[in-house]
Amino acid sequence: xxxxxxxxxxxxxxxxxxxxxxxxxxxxxxxxxxxxxxxxxxxxxxxxxxxxxxxxxxxxxxxxxxxxxxxxxxxxxxxxxxxxxxxxxxxxxxxxxxxxxxxxxxxxxxxxxxxx
Amino acid sequence: xxxxxxxxxxxxxxxxxxxxxxxxxxxxxxxxxxxxxxxxxxxxxxxxxxxxxxxxxxxxxxxxxxxxxxxxxxxxxxxxxxxxxxxxxxxxxxxxxxxxxxxxxxxxx
Numbered sequence: 001x002x003x004x005x006x007x008x009x010x011x012x013x014x015x016x017x018x019x020x021x022x023x024x025x026x027x028x029x030x031x032x033x034x035x036x037x038x039x040x041x042x043x044x045x046x047x048x049x050x051x052x053x054x055x056x057x058x059x060x061x062x063x064x065x066x067x068x069x070x071x072x073x074x075x076x077x078x079x080x081x082x083x084x085x086x087x088x089x090x091x092x093x094x095x096x097x098x099x100x101x102x103x104x105x106x107x108x109x110x111x112x113x114x115x116x
Numbered sequence: 117x118x119x120x121x122x123x124x125x126x127x128x129x130x131x132x133x134x135x136x137x138x139x140x141x142x143x144x145x146x147x148x149x150x151x152x153x154x155x156x157x158x159x160x161x162x163x164x165x166x167x168x169x170x171x172x173x174x175x176x177x178x179x180x181x182x183x184x185x186x187x188x189x190x191x192x193x194x195x196x197x198x199x200x201x202x203x204x205x206x207x208x209x210x211x212x213x214x215x216x217x218x219x220x221x222x223x224x225x
Contacts (some may be wrong), residue, residue: 016147105213
């Protein structure tokens, strides 16, 4: 059973371009979470998705950021018109159940986005 | 709003020493608490998960305790080794977790 897979591991984008980060959860997990870790800072929750639904996006910036978890395929975190302040490590986690159930979170290796 | 604090922010110890990392949280209505390890430039490795109904969990040289009423958890590392050098993070509540800023541990040979 492969772990949570994120790709690419490293992504370089010029200011104004779009960044697409992918996350494939562990097999059997239907709950996906995205976190951002800014340089020298802790992990901050961004968004929680189940298949085809956004459950909680309270940590998502209001503009330029969007996330989806389609019925088929990986979850995608999209950042439009990137700025230098978007440079960070973006981590994806998955779990087999929702809060209150077996919610041990398993994390991917992250995508390190650099905006130049 | 849940807030998680980890003390100390950094810790340096000689090899072989036993040590304790602390995690405190403001809202005791939690489902679980999870301890992670993060190596520089790497992802997070889950170390221990404590459900809210449990008091402690053990894995090898690691022991984590949970006191919900006081909003505290500790991670005890026995007989520390240089390979234990990393940042240790605690996260409260499961998938949508609130993380502390971590304790960076250095174990000197």
